[in-house]
Amino acid sequence: MAWKNPWYDPALSHHTPDGFCNPEPELRQPGDLQRWRRERKAQGLPKPPAAGYEQFTRLWWQPADLSGSEDAVWWLGHACLLLRLDGRYTLIDPALSSRASPLPFAGPQRKTPPALAIDDLPSLDSVLISHNHYDHLDRPTIKKILRRFPDVRFVVPLGLAKWFTRLGAAHVEELDWWQSTRLGEVTVHAVPARHWSMRSLRDRNRSLWCGWVVTHPRLNFWFSGDSGYSDRLLEIPNRLGPFNLAALPIGAYAPKWFMRGQHMDPEQAVSLYQTMGQPQTVAIHWGVFELADESMDEPPQVLQQALAQAGLTEERFQAWRIGSRVLLNNICQD
Secondary structure, eight states: OOOTTTTTTTSSTEHHHHHOSSSSSSOOOHHHHHHHHHHHHHTSSSOOOOTTTHHHHHHHBBBOOOOOOOOOEOOOOOOEEEETTTTEEEEEEEESSSSSSSSSSSSSSSSSSSSOOOGGGGOOOOEEEEOOOOSSSSSSHHHHHHHOTTTTTEEETTTHHHHHHTTSSSSEEEEEETOEEEEEEEEEEEEEOEEEEESTTOOOTSSSOOEEEETTEEEEEEEESSOOGGGGGGGGHHOOOOOEEEEEESSOOOOOHHHTOOOOOHEEEEEEHHTOOOOEEEEEESSSSOOOOSSTHHHHHHHHHEEEEEEOSSSSEOOBBBBBBBEHHHHHHO
C-alpha cells in the first residue's frame, strides 16, 4: 500500500497527500543529478583549500570554550549552534561525527574536527533539528546525547518524532511551519525553508524541513537551516521579527544551476540580511563537509566580496571561527 501523509492538510501549499513540498517551482530537471556528478568528476571538484586542509583548520577552527555563565551563542561548525540562555543549553542541528553519512566508511568526510564533544556539555535541555539530512541529523551524535542527557527535549519538523522515539527519546515534539512550543522562558517557532528531506531511497519528502525562530526576553534569533533563497522567506521577519541574531547559510551552492533550489549562495544571504534589517548574523553551512563544488575556503571570501559590493562592512555579518562564542549581552548592545 502506498504511503499517505497522515498530516496532510489540503489548505497548506507545502503539504501533499504523499508528503511535503516547497511552494516554489522545482528548479531541477530530470537528469540534472547525473549531469552534476559527471561534471564534478571530470573537473576534479571540489578542490582543496588554497593553503591545504591543515592550514584551513588552523585559520578557521578553535575548541569551544564553555567557561562562564553568561548567555551566549557558539558556532560549532557547519549548521550546528549552541545557545546558553539563563544557564540552559540548546543545541541546533548537532552533527559531530566523522562523516555525514549512514555509513562509517563512505560519504562526506569531516574536514575540520568537532569544536566540542557531547561529554563537554555541563547540561543539555533541548535539541532543535531542522530536517533529516545526515549533515543535520546525525544518529551517532543523537545516541550520545540520549545516553548522557536522557531527559532532553527534541523539537523537530513533522514526520521525525518516530525516528527519535525509536532511539529511546522520551520527549519529542513535532511542529509544522508557523507552529510553536515553549521551552521554559524560550518560545521556539518552526518557520518555512526552501529545501527537501530524504534519509533513504524510500522516504523522500515524507518528513518536513524547516528553520527555527528562538524568542527569549533578551533574544530574537532566526536560524534559517538549509534553504535556497525565496522571497517567501521574507514573511519570517515580517511575522516574527525584528531579529537581533540570525544564522544564514553561505555554503554548498556550487554549481548554482544545480544547488540554487536548496542552498542559497553568499550573495543571496547578503540580500536577505539587508532586507531583514541587518541583525548580527553568523554564516553557517560551511567549513566542515564538502557537499558541493566550491572549495572550503571560498564561501567566506565570496561573502566578504558580496558585502563589499553591497556597500556593507563585516561588522554585523561575518564568517566566525568554528568553536567561537559571542556573548548575548554584546549582541543586544549592538
